[in-house]
Amino acid sequence: MTDRTLYIVTCGAPLASRVGDGVREARSRGWNPYVIPTDAAQPWLESQDLGDAPTITGNRRPGESKRTPKADAVVVVPLTFNSLNAWANGNATTYPLTTLSAALGSRTPTAAVPFAKHDLAGHPAWLASLAVLRYAGVRIVDPHDGATASLEPIASGAGDSVAADFQWDWVLRQL
Numbered sequence: 001m002t003d004r005t006l007y008i009v010t011c012g013a014p015l016a017s018r019v020g021d022g023v024r025e026a027r028s029r030g031w032n033p034y035v036i037p038t039d040a041a042q043p044w045l046e047s048q049d050l051g052d053a054p055t056i057t058g059n060r061r062p063g064e065s066k067r068t069p070k071a072d073a074v075v076v077v078p079l080t081f082n083s084l085n086a087w088a089n090g091n092a093t094t095y096p097l098t099t100l101s102a103a104l105g106s107r108t109p110t111a112a113v114p115f116a117k118h119d120l121a122g123h124p125a126w127l128a129s130l131a132v133l134r135y136a137g138v139r140i141v142d143p144h145d146g147a148t149a150s151l152e153p154i155a156s157g158a159g160d161s162v163a164a165d166f167q168w169d170w171v172l173r174q175l
């Protein structure tokens with residue numbers, strides 16, 4: 001057992017199909033992972049084995065005790081166009097977004113894997129939000145090859161194959 005807590009936030013895009021692999025890889029490196037999915041990510045989680053990693057959904061009720069230890073690190077895999085922009089703008093309307101905003105505000109080490117096709121990534125908010133997150137210290141990881149200095153959008157129809165080839169080492173080694 002370890003006391004290093006890792007939040008794995010996951011959003012609604014094909015790379016969410018690899019969260020189970022991320023849980024296993026994180027555990028093998030001594031992390032204690034908690035999965036925090038957006039509502040849109042849930043369909044990708046249904047058929048996956050997440051082991052004994054707790055899945056935390058929705059806000060806790062007033063008076064309910066905290067459901068997770070404080071995070072030592074946070075990864076966001078995948079980070080959708082929607083959540084990227086909401087996070088960069090400080091939007092905290094859901095539990096995953098509140099978690100991400102708090103990670104940024106508390107300077108918790110955070111790495112994110114943005115995942116969007118060219119049509120969404122062509123929107124000017126994409127580059128602006130990436131700049132905000134990089135400025136705040138978030139490590140941005142390309143889902144194709146783990147590059148951190150550049151980021152390529154996903155080619156149309158390639159989401160599942162990019163997800164299949166993704167290596168969790170690319171993001172976990174950033175922490």
Ligand SMILES: Cc1cc2nc3c(=O)[nH]c(=O)nc-3n(C[C@H](O)[C@H](O)[C@H](O)COP(=O)(O)O)c2cc1C
Pocket residue numbers: 010011012013014038039040041079080081082083084115116117120154159
């Ligand atoms: C099959 C499918 C694939 C999707 N792929 C992507 C994607 O690669 N990138 C993206 O930003 N949104 C993608 N979306 C759209 C997001 O799921 C949608 O914008 C959602 O509102 C994101 O919510 P979230 O940011 O709270 O997870 C996809 C949706 C579906 C149903």
